[in-house]
Amino acid sequence: MSQANMNAPPTSDITPSREVIIELRDLQKIYTMGDNRVHALAGISATFRRGEFWAIMGSSGSGKSTMLNLLGCLDRPTEGSYELEGKNVSQLSDDSLSEIRLRRIGFIFQSFNLIAQMTVQENIELPLFYQGWDPEKSQARSAELAQRVGLGERLTHRPTELSGGQQQRVAVARALANDPAILLADEPTGNLDSATGDQIMELLGDLHRSGVTIIMVTHEDEIANHASHQMHMRDGLIDRIEG
Amino acid sequence: MKNARLVQNIRLGIKTLWLHRLRSGLTILGVVFGVASVIAMLAVGEGASKEAIEEIRKLGSRNIILESMKPIDQASAGSENQRISVYGLLYDDDSRLRETIPTVVRTAPTRQLNKTARIGDQAMDLRVVGTTGAWFDLVQRRLIAGRVIDENDVRQARPVCVLTEHGARRLLATANSIGETIRIENQVLEVIGIVATEASGGGIQTPDQPTDAYIPITTTRDRFGEMIIEMNSGSRVMELVELHQIVIEVVDESRVEATADAVEAMLRRFHDQEDYKMSVPLALLKQAEDTKRRFNIVLGAIAGISLLVGGIGIMNIMLASVTERTREIGVRRAIGAKRSQIIYQFLVETTVLSLTGGLLGIAVGVALPTIITHFAGMATVVTVWSLVLSVGISLGIGLVFGIYPAMRAARLDPITALRHE
Numbered sequence: 001m002s003q004a005n006m007n008a009p010p011t012s013d014i015t016p017s018r019e020v021i022i023e024l025r026d027l028q029k030i031y032t033m034g035d036n037r038v039h040a041l042a043g044i045s046a047t048f049r050r051g052e053f054w055a056i057m058g059s060s061g062s063g064k065s066t067m068l069n070l071l072g073c074l075d076r077p078t079e080g081s082y083e084l085e086g087k088n089v090s091q092l093s094d095d096s097l098s099e100i101r102l103r104r105i106g107f108i109f110q111s112f113n114l115i116a117q118m119t120v121q122e123n124i125e126l127p128l129f130y131q132g133w134d135p136e137k138s139q140a141r142s143a144e145l146a147q148r149v150g151l152g153e154r155l156t157h158r159p160t161e162l163s164g165g166q167q168q169r170v171a172v173a174r175a176l177a178n179d180p181a182i183l184l185a186d187e188p189t190g191n192l193d194s195a196t197g198d199q200i201m202e203l204l205g206d207l208h209r210s211g212v213t214i215i216m217v218t219h220e221d222e223i224a225n226h227a228s229h230q231m232h233m234r235d236g237l238i239d240r241i242e243g
Numbered sequence: 244m245k246n247a248r249l250v251q252n253i254r255l256g257i258k259t260l261w262l263h264r265l266r267s268g269l270t271i272l273g274v275v276f277g278v279a280s281v282i283a284m285l286a287v288g289e290g291a292s293k294e295a296i297e298e299i300r301k302l303g304s305r306n307i308i309l310e311s312m313k314p315i316d317q318a319s320a321g322s323e324n325q326r327i328s329v330y331g332l333l334y335d336d337d338s339r340l341r342e343t344i345p346t347v348v349r350t351a352p353t354r355q356l357n358k359t360a361r362i363g364d365q366a367m368d369l370r371v372v373g374t375t376g377a378w379f380d381l382v383q384r385r386l387i388a389g390r391v392i393d394e395n396d397v398r399q400a401r402p403v404c405v406l407t408e409h410g411a412r413r414l415l416a417t418a419n420s421i422g423e424t425i426r427i428e429n430q431v432l433e434v435i436g437i438v439a440t441e442a443s444g445g446g447i448q449t450p451d452q453p454t455d456a457y458i459p460i461t462t463t464r465d466r467f468g469e470m471i472i473e474m475n476s477g478s479r480v481m482e483l484v485e486l487h488q489i490v491i492e493v494v495d496e497s498r499v500e501a502t503a504d505a506v507e508a509m510l511r512r513f514h515d516q517e518d519y520k521m522s523v524p525l526a527l528l529k530q531a532e533d534t535k536r537r538f539n540i541v542l543g544a545i546a547g548i549s550l551l552v553g554g555i556g557i558m559n560i561m562l563a564s565v566t567e568r569t570r571e572i573g574v575r576r577a578i579g580a581k582r583s584q585i586i587y588q589f590l591v592e593t594t595v596l597s598l599t600g601g602l603l604g605i606a607v608g609v610a611l612p613t614i615i616t617h618f619a620g621m622a623t624v625v626t627v628w629s630l631v632l633s634v635g636i637s638l639g640i641g642l643v644f645g646i647y648p649a650m651r652a653a654r655l656d657p658i659t660a661l662r663h664e
Contacts, residue, residue, distance in 0.1 A: 074657050102579025113574045117258045127578050
């Protein structure tokens with residue numbers, strides 16, 4: 001990991017004056033299955049601030065995945081409001097949500113989800129491609145990002161030629177390409193052995209220290225401990241918050 | 244910027260298709276055959292009709308051709324073997340046509356007799372065609388040497404003849420023997436000219452065979468008489484036919500139809516039996532063009548079906564591809580691709596498939612008619628519009644059959660797509 005790029009000053013996460021980046025008010029998501037109405041989210045109110053590193057925890061069915069989907073603008077809440085950087089995004093059109101994902105959100109998935117037929121560099125450039133960047137600029141940016149996650153030498157490789165840990169690094173670089181307001185990570189170490197998982201968590205920790213806002217879903221306490229804040233969920237509600 | 248993105252999309256499309264080379268190749272093959280068959284079939288159709296139209300055009304689009312024809316009831320009366328059949332066009336018909344129908348510019352009457360010609364020891368069966376100078380103009384015979392029959396030859400019934408190139412070569416062992424004499428029966432004729440040999444036209448008989456001797460029509464009458472006696476399987480058939488054919492020239496193409504009607508009406512008045520046949524090359528030309536149009540539609544439809552099959556192949560493969568790449572679509576959507584961009588991406592891929600197929604199809608489609616011409620001896624004409632048409636169609640097929648899979652891809656819910664195994 002190149003420390004030269006991680007030169008943002010270490011910050012204290014408890015500073016209350018930080019800018020609010022996400023404001024959730026009574027957020028609900030209800031799925032109707034036949035006659036059953038399932039409250040996947042039963043009313044969540046929470047505030048996330050810039051530069052924070054959150055771990056959302058809970059057993060399966062606790063609503064943490066639904067929460068991540070809503071935060072990532074992949075889905076719309078049934079009730080309640082979601083403000084991202086001061087803008088209410090709870091009932092936007094599909095295209096507007098795509099635009100927000102494109103400009104303001106970065107995703108890291110458990111299974112990396114790189115596109116097999118594209119090189120490392122092309123994978124990293126994908127968000128810039130959809131933003132309509134000039135190819136030259138976008139190549140420069142992707143090379144810089146690959147450097148930042150420690151894969152500067154692998155630009156022309158295919159994802160299948162990389163180890164799991166390397167693939168996840170590419171995914172991190174891709175998630176950072178659009179300089180997102182929040183980085184959403186869904187079990188980022190779930191498909192990795194513990195040593196490699198630790199390296200990825202270190203990388204996320206570095207990003208956090210450089211000022212990136214991260215929200216991560218996990219069910220492992222050990223992974224969650226890397227975060228500055230933990231939100232425990234149960235039955236679609238916030239059980240408790242630590243940190 | 245837009246271009247760069249298109250180029251990038253095309254590159255990505257090619258890469259993706261290259262990942263499944265065999266599958267993409269087979270899909271492309273479907274389009275190749277479709278396009279090739281469109282081009283080849285249209286080329287064969289075009290070639291066949293062009294040949295027919297050319298032949299008809301040779302007969303002259305301003306001409307009307309009348310032929311004598313043995314009426315059916317007389318033809319069957321062959322048992323009374325000594326009877327004389329009298330039928331056909333008359334010298335009077337010829338002069339009446341010229342004098343009474345104002346749109347008739349001139350006519351060329353002919354009499355045809357099968358004779359044997361001799362020169363020294365050489366003997367050859369040929370057809371003696373008695374006619375006038377106008378005939379050479381009306382059926383457009385190219386003069387190779389000497390001159391054709393003129394007014395004086397006809398007026399004075401001179402013993403002269405014009406040979407075809409082919410006939411001259413066989414009879415005189417040279418294609419240029421003006422002034423030689425040949426003997427037909429006991430008549431001595433001087434060769435005054437040689438015309439080019441032309442293949443005879445398809446549907447209609449012109450008095451034009453490789454071995455013709457053209458002589459003044461008056462000479463025919465004076466030297467060979469009016470009666471035609473033919474030995475026919477033991478029985479003698481005697482016929483009295485004044486004229487075998489009259490070629491009529493009409494003043495203008497637009498007047499041909501009306502003139503044909505007038506000619507028909509006039510002949511009907513003076514003939515009690517149907518002992519003549521009228522052909523109008525212009526009408527045949529129109530008919531041939533009409534036939535060609537139908538032919539093209541039928542061939543086009545057949546070829547279109549094979550293109551359709553190719554298109555279904557594309558759709559099939561793209562649907563499989565969408566299912567296979569559900570996860571990729573989910574990732575792209577999560578990253579921020581709009582539905583329209585997903586549609587665009589898949590359409591670019593199908594277009595790459597169909598266009599590649601189209602271009603290869605053109606290569607095969609152009610090669611195929613050449614092979615057909617070479618081995619089957621059929622005339623083929625590859626027209627530019629058939630190339631444009633088939634590329635257009637293959638592009639269209641890519642879009643039409645690509646749009647459904649593409650829309651299916653775009654409609655996928657990103658969350659479900661991301662969870663897809």
